[in-house]
Structure formats: structure tokens, C-alpha cells
Amino acid sequence: MKFLNPSFLFALFTIAIPVIIHLFSFRRHKTVYFSHVGFLKDIKKESQKKSRLKQLLMLIARILTIVFLVFAFAQPYISSENSGIAASGEIIGIYIDNSFSMNALSEQGQLLELSRTKAAEIARSYPAGTRFKLFTNDLSPKQQHLLNREEFIRMVSDIRPSAAMTTLSAIHNRFEMQKSLHEKDAAGTLYFISDFQRNITDLENFSGKSVFSYFMPLIPNQVNNLYIDSCWVEVPAHGLNQEETVFVKIKNSSDEDYYNLPLRLFLNDSLKSITNFTVEARSDIVTSLKYKNSSHGIQTGKMEITDYPFTHDNTWYLSYFVEPKLKVLAIYNNSSDSKEGLEYLSALFENDDYVEMETMDILSLQISKLNESNAIFLINPDHFSSGFLNELEVAVNNGASVILFPQLSHSVSVNNQFLSKFGANTVLGADTSKQEISGIDFDNRFFLNVFREKRENAKLPEIAGHLKFSDNVRSSETQLLWFRNDDKALSVMPFRKGKVWVFAFPLNKENGAFAHDILFVPTIYNIALNSLPNQQISHIIGREQSYLLPRNTGADAKSFLKIENQETGESSIPGITVSQEGLRLDLGDFIETAGHYLVKNENKTIASYSFNYNRKESDLRYFSPDELKER
Template sequence: MNFLYSGFLFFLLAIAIPILIHLFNFRRFKKVYFSNVQFLKAAQEQNSSRESLKNLLILFSRILALIFLVLAFARPYLSSDTAYRPETGSLVNIYIDNSYSMGSVNKEGSLLDEAKRKAKDIAKQFSPNDRFQLTTNDFEGRHQHLVGYAELAGLIDEVKISAAQRSLQQVINRQHTTDAGKRNLFSYILSDFQRNFVGIKAISTAADDQLSLVRLQANTLPNIAVDSIWSLSPVHRPGEQEKFVVKLRNYTNEAGTGIPVKLLVNNQQRALARLNVPAGQSVTDTLTFSGLSAGWQKAAVSIKDYPLTFDDELKFTFKVSSGLNVLHISGDPAERHISALFSGDGYFRMTVMPESNVVYAAFSGYQLIVLSGLKTPSSGLALQLKNFVQNGGSAVIFPDLDVNTTEFSSFLQGLSLPPVVSLSRDTLSVKTIDLKSNLFTDVFEEIPAKVDLPLVNRHFVYAANTRSSRENIMELPSGQSFFSRYRLGAGQIYLSASSLKAEDGNLSQHPVFVPLLYKIALTSIQEQPLYYTIGKNNLLTTTQLSLSPNQSLRLTSGEDEVIPELRQTPGKTLLYIADQIRASGFYELLKADSVLSSYAFNESRAESDMNFTGDKDLKQFFGKKSLTVAGAATDLSAAVMENNYTELWKLCLVLCAVFLAAEALLIRFFNKKTI
């Protein structure tokens, strides 16, 4: 048996008082004179033994009453866990799930309101000296402070539905960031325990944590969500046709029929469709439209589905580019294939530089650089070109087969490309072409069984390369590379084994040449993601930015403003926003008053799945960890207390009253004299 306030045991010394009273009877006697005391003396002798017994019983009653009174103030308890000590106080972690699914209702109202009421009831069961810590999906810093009950109740009242989405393991890890010290640790998790929240992996927690899971039961609701969207257009050009694929998912056992799907771009309706979504499945549909002008586009695809509506709209942004800058560095003035190819389309802004007059400082203004027929490729050009590619640019190299191979090999190695081994004069036909590459997306309506491939009269044989970044677009017999792609930093380099001259092969006249170069150019544009997810994506991407010491960037949406932290990487700038964005919508990146880019943020679709984890499965995820799983109607706090210790102070008060009553009865009725 242990004592919560052991200092009160000092007052047990007070049991000396009734003992002293018993030993030194301070009762004052009154003398009564009788003529004959013979009969009185006989009565005294007859009752002396009973009188002594009575006094001893009264003494024991007083001593025991005093002992149990002192023990009641010392708060004795019996502990079932030797690690639990009530005298040190407790740290109580309470997590309230405020995700979108907690907005569901049952007979008690919304699940969130029920969770807030239950959290207050749990906190009331603890001592005024205990400390509390509140956790929600927002992971707010102010919730990391330990507070008393009054302040905790105020924090609980302020909890609202949030778009942030966490896992059960993340919540438990967050609760344990505060050191409990010598305090007893209690953790309560109030949630509906969606499957996506619980996860599929084993969950770890602190060994000394008394963990309790409180399930809040909602009514099962049908739900169809706009799951995702992606673009089929390789590049967004003014006035050109745009193709976006939207995906709807049905999370319930009821089929959805005739679901209206509407696409708005800059608040103007661009496409409309109706879809049937089978129970428990997903469907996709392609939305096609055109007529966009250059600039950033703010779009949203939406459906109508009740009663859950938070996932009925998906916002996204994309940029319609006014043009693409292409630089041609030529070592052969007679070569016209590249200029003729890109000059025929107004979308491409073509610049030609002779090999003898290359302006390296202008490289950053282009998305694609094509090098052909270089006679004396220098190491300086290799260095500048490598920096250009690492920063996100694309380059295509068509060699001059009459160049000095040693010099050209040195140039290639400066770009981390394989050197030339030999020059082959065998007439060969390209053996394979990778039609699954993104360079040939939308080029063929269907993949032909036999494809007419280019012929080669002369070509370089490059050293065998085991680099994982190499991708053979076209191959010659015996596995020799004819046209390959190499990843380098944030960009890519395309290396041809043959030149564009007619005597070296027919690649420049072959039908595959035009779509190949066009797709290389179009895929050289770095596009940012169509949308981001709140609480999941904290790093945004944008083009390479440079700021003066007095400049800063701002993300704004209406009255909301976020100051991101800049992180520079090759070819792009990353914007770290932490958890500052909590509301869905469109956000513009501003440098002073100039709009640099536009971003869309949406709620996580993890909350759309209204399937929940059962109690049995919950316990399995925690393995051998001892925990309590109960419904919201259970007096969970009292149950957990009883599992850890049993307080005896009430029993002590009862026993004290019993012995006081025994003393009174002994004085009044025991050995009562009748004369």
C-alpha cells in the first residue's frame, strides 16, 4: 500500500492522546456520603472487570478512528502497476481528430462536438495538479504547452474541422515529443479511426504510456470524390486543344449514376460530362477544350454529391506558354534541317549561333539547345552546356563524323557521356525504337506491327555504358546505341550516333525525325505539378529565382499571405511553406507586385474513404502493448484509473465513522448500571 500524501502520517502521533486519557483518567469524581457503604462496595467489586473491558474497547475505538482519519488525509492506494505513482502527478495527452470525416453526424450531433465533450469529461477525472496537452491534426505549436484544466477547456472549444491529414503513428509520435519527466503518462486518442488514419503497419508507443483509444461512431454515408486529374497535352499552347483526364472514385457500396462533371477555367465553363461510377470502383474521362490565351490558368473540376462535399471539387493550375526558345549551335553552315524544322512553327523562337561565336551568357534564356556538326568542340562549351542541362535545360547532339575523335571524346566526357570507341562504316538499319517513351506519346494512333526505321551508312560506336540514366530511344543491331537519352541533374542530353548529313544516313529525311525533335523540344519545358495537397506537400517548385537582399517572395490568396523559405536546387527553386497553408484555393507567388506563378491547394482525398478499423484490428496493430479500446459512452477515465490503482481514502473515512460510532455505543450502552 502506498500513500499519495505521506506527510500526513506524522499526525499518527496523535494516537498518544487517547492512550494518555486512558492511563490517566482525568474524570473528576463527586463524593457522596452514605450511612452504610457495604452494599456499594460489593457492587463495585462485581463490575470492575466489565468496566476495564469497556475502557479498553473505547480506547481501541478511539485509536482506530484516529488512525483511519489520518490515513484518509494521507490518501492510501493499492497500485496494480509498480511504475505508477499518483503522488508525482500525471501528464495527460488528449488527441482530438478534427479531420473532415469528424464532421459526420450521429444522434449526438457531429463527431467533433462529441469528441470535444468527451475530452472535457476525461480531463475532469484527473487531479487539479495534473497537467494536460492537447493535440489536433493541425499540430499547432501552442498546443505543445502543458496547461491546467481551465485552459485546456478553452483550447478544446477552439478546435475546428481542418484539412490537415495525419496518421495514427504521427499522432502518437507528436504526443510523445513532450517529456513527462517523473509524471505518470496518460494518452487518449478520440477518433473515428478511418483505415487511412490507422494505416496498415504496426504502431509503436512509449512503454510507460497508458494509452486509451476512444471510438466515435458515425452513420455510414455514401461518397463519390473527384480523386485526381492529369494532362495529356505535352505542352500548353495558346489556342491549341487541351486534354485533361479526370478520375472519380466511389468509396461506398452504392453505384453512382449520371454524376455531372463540370470543368471551369478562369471561372468559365469549358467542359461538361456525365459519368456512371460503379460501387467501390473508379472511372476516368477525358475533358477536351481549346481557346486559351497565354498565361497562368486557374481551373477546377467539380461534381455534385451529397452529403459529403469537401472532396467534390479539385482545383489545379497550369501555364499556357506563349513560345519556346530554341538555340541551334551549328558547325556546318550548309546544314539547314534544324532551322527548317523549328522555323516553320511560330511557337518556336529559333536562334542560330555559329560554333565560332557562341555566347555562353545567353544559354539561360533557352529551353533547348541543339548542337550539330561541331568541328572543334571545346571544353569550355562542354562546361557551360553541362551547367545548362543540370539546371533543367535539354540538349541534343548530332556529331560531325569527320571530327577528331579524341577531341570529341573529351568533349563528351566533359558532359558525363561515353567517349567514342570507333567509327563504323557498315550500312545498317535501326533495329528497335522505344515507342513507349514519352517522346512518342500521341505520335502514333496505334503502335504499328512493323515500323519503317532509319538507315545508317556511318556512325560512331560509343563505349559501353552501364549508367542507369541511359535510355536507348533507338538501337542498332548488337545493342549499339543510335539515339539515346541521358539524365544529368534536372535536365537531359540526347546523343545521336550519326550526323544529319544525307551521306551518313537518312535520319534527317525520315518521317520519325520531325516528331522526335518536336517532342524533345516540347518536353524540355519544366512544368510544375497541377496541384498540391494540404498537409502533405510542403515544398513547392518554381523556375530558378534570384533575389536581392531586400527582396522577398509572398504567397497570397485573398487576405491570406505566406512567406515561404527559399531553397535553391539545380534548375529550380524550392519554396518551403511548412504548415502555413491550411485552406484550399489558388495561391499566387508574388515578387513585389509581379506574379511569378500560380499554385492550387486541395484537401487530402484520404478522408474520402469512409471505412473504419475495427477494435480487434486496432489491438493487433499495437501488438503486446496494453491499451484500452472503448466507445464514447464508456466512463473511460475511471476505468483506466481502476486498472492502475485503487484509492482507499473513502474506505478509511467509512472505517473512521464506524469506530466513532462504536465508541459512542460503548459509552452509552455497554455495562450500563441500574441502581
């Protein structure tokens, strides 16, 4: 015999209380005077025997009462070592799939409710004292503990649908590891109660052989599901009055064709755009919507279709930030060439309502200005300090663009010091002959809507000498302009979150033909517009734990930040980590519901994140019981 709560057995020491009462009589005797007691002698002998028997029976009754009470609290049970139901030391694991697909109905009722009932029935089939472990998709810390039967059934009744997803191998391997931690050589049995969707049933990844697994499939009724699989934008940077193109991938997992269904785009709670789509059975389509950013600041939107009974995948949330001003920093030096180039840039951006340009001499440069700028023009620099290049690298890494107009008269090493820092093609030498710009990459989005027509023989400006660069095929550099001899005139390459733009010639009066040509304005202005930092418009719940805060928020490690669900108002205080990239917010397990979440600094909204449910749950393909047996 074993006890579920053996500590209560210490209460058996209370048996001493009735024994003490029995040994010591605490009754007070009253004296009664008789004239003659001779007749009472025979009665006294008989009553003494009855009294002793009565007291002995009372003692036994009191002792048994205490013993029964103690045993009731200790919960004794007989180990079923030979019964084959639960071996000695065995741990029983039960996994309940509580993903959204378990909200489907079967002939017996809702799948999640059926799984809760089956789990409780399994637990009751084992004897008292059996140790249980409960697993769900949430994999919460409280599921790491062993439970008795009553605790297990109570936790099962509290299971609710969850956006979290996990594979069956993750559950199996987790149970295998935790079982060994609780008891090294303990046997284990694991029950899987699920609809066994194909995208989570990865039996081939099960590790270890000490766990015996039972699969208990729940078969849902046939359900059609049409859902938004993903959403992205053509350009991940967003400017004021910029035309946005949003692409939406829609999947049809049913055997039915759908015709001319509406797809709606809402932005800041207003219907912004609408289109119709048609999708065939068991296929998918990509459609798009266009609109313009008519206001600056945080933009929260959603794509929406209508489909039943699964509604969690009908909406895709997205958000981004539109800069009210585009900040340009022009860095010059005391040379005449540099000041001449500065005059051309100042004339271009002067009195511009959107682009705000600031000029600074490199000798009096405020380093903090680098991280505050979207585009940084280096106008014919004659030297680079290592400290300046390091700070410039940090700014580009955080999303800024740097644009180099090089000097021709200085040594090759000055320009290569800059180019090597960003992994760009280095300078081999200079071509001092005059060359005409003859090539434009009209197909590149950079020149989209710039020219009314493409003229291959158009008259383009002549440049008085240019640099010649190495040709590294491993570089991700893209040529936008080139000379008649095919040497590059302008190129761009991504560098982490920013971009590096390199001209092959200086900007000065000697190259005034370029500054006065029709090509100058759209080229320089588009460089500024394309210097907006890329933004991630949406996230998947559970895929990440920490998120980078945009650098334009003005928040620091001492700021009191909180994140708030825009719809419900529920809020949480995130953890803050300072990295070279900026501030990262650790949201932990706070995000459970799809929607918009606003980051607030002392009640002022400074950023937003949009979260969506994992679409793997929307793929309603299952393994049949026969297929599970074969696997």
C-alpha cells in the same frame, strides 16, 4: 496541500499592515472637562476591557481577510496521491481528432463537437493542479506546453476542423518524448478521441511503454462518399495549341452503385470539357478528358463532381504554365560541317510563330543563354570545355533539352566527354559504310499523329557513316530511330528534369538526304516541342514545406515576392532560398485551404501553385470498438 499559483503566497507579508495598525493607534483624542470624575473611574475600567477585545477581534478579522484573499489567488489543492485519479507528477494528454471526417454526424451530434465535450469532461474529472497536454492534427507549437485545467478547456473550445492529417502513432510517440522532456520519470496517460479511421490507426507503431492509452471511439452514422482521388496529365509539359489529356481517378467508398454522373473540367473559370462516368460500389475508375491549350500563360483549372455530405473532396485543383514562345538555341563552330547543319535548322525554324531560334558561335557564347533556352542544339562540335559542359549540365538539370549531332572525324574521346557527363551510352567507334535508316518507333508518343499509316518497308534516308555506341542495360535510353543493322540512329534519355537527345551522325551536306527527307521536319520539330520543362500540376496540403519556383519567372533572391489565395485574396510573404535548381519558396503553415495560390512579384503574377486536401480523409473505413480492443 499544494498551490496552483504559489507565487501569490508572498502577499501574506501584507499581514504586517493590520498588525502595525493595531500596535499604533492613529486616532486623535479630544479632551473633555468635567467638574468631578470620581464617578467615571468604574466606567473607565469596564470600557478599557471592551475596547481591547474589540481591537483584537478587528485585528484577527483583517488578518483572516488577507489570508483568504491570498489563498484564493494561490489556488490551493490537496494532492490525490492515494486516490488513483492522478498520480504525483503525472501528465495527462488528450488527443482530439479534428480532421474533416470528424464533421460527420452521429446519433448524439457532430463528432468534433462531441470530442470537445468529452475532452472537457475528462479534464474536469481530474483535481486542480493536474497538468494537461492537448494534441490535434495541426501539431502546432502552442501544443508543446503544459496547461492547467482552465487553460486546457479554453484551448479545447477553440479547436476547428483542419486539413492536416496525422497518424495515432505520431501523437503517441510525440507525447512520449515531450513527457520525458518535461519530467524525466513522469507517468503519462493519453486519451485518444477519434473516429479511428483505418488509414491513421497504426497502433503497431506505438513506441515506449511508459504511457497508458485510452481509446474513446466516436461512431458516425453510415455515410456514402464519392470523391476524386487523384488527377494527372498524359504529358507533364504544356505547349500552345497542344492537346491535353487529363486523367481522373474517382473512388466510391459506399455500398451503392453510381451511373452516368457528370465530371466537369473548368479552365480559367470556364467550362472546358465534360464527361459522364459510372462506378460500382466499393471500387474506383479512371476516366479522362481532352481539350486544347488555346492561350498561353498561367492556366488555372479544376475537376469537379457533385456529392454530399462530404464536399471537401469533390474538387481537384490543377494549374500549369503554357509558354508563349519556345526558345531554341543552336550552337555551332567555324567548321564547314557545323555551318552546313546550321543552315538546315535555320531553314526549318525560320519565320515560325511559336519556335524562336537563336544562333551562337561557341567561341562567343553567352552562358546565360543556356538557362534561357528550352532546347539547345549542338551542331557537329569539335571540342568541349569543362566549363561549358558544367553550365550545360545545370541547364539540363533545370529542365532544358540538349541535342547532339556528333562529328565522325574527331576522336572518340570528344564525344564521350559529352556523353559521360550525362550518363549516356558512350561511343565505341565509327561505321563509315552507308546505312539506311530502317526503323521507327511508331508506338512512341514522340511520333504520335506524325504518320498517317505505318509502312514497315518505307523508303528512308541513307546516312553516310555513323557512330557505334555501347549497350548499357542500366541506361534509361530509348531508341527512336535505328539503322538496318540495328545500330541506333536517334535516342533520348531523361536527365534529372531535362532530356538528352543523341543522333549517331552529323548534320551536314553529306547527310543531306536526311535533311531533305520527310522524316526530318517532324523529328526535329517534335524534339523542340518535347523540350518544354515538366510541370507538377498540383500539390497536397501539408506534404511539402518548400516549392521550386519555375525558372521562367525572372525573379531572383532580391525580388519582393508574396503568395496569394486567388479566391480569398489572403496573402503571405514566403521565405526564399537560393539553390542550384533555382529559387525555392518556403510557405510554412500558410496553406490551409485547397485552391489556387498565385505567386506575385510586385503585384505581377509570375507563377501559380494548386493545392488539394489529402484524400486519405475520404476513405471512410473505421475500426470498431471491438477491433480496437483486439489490437
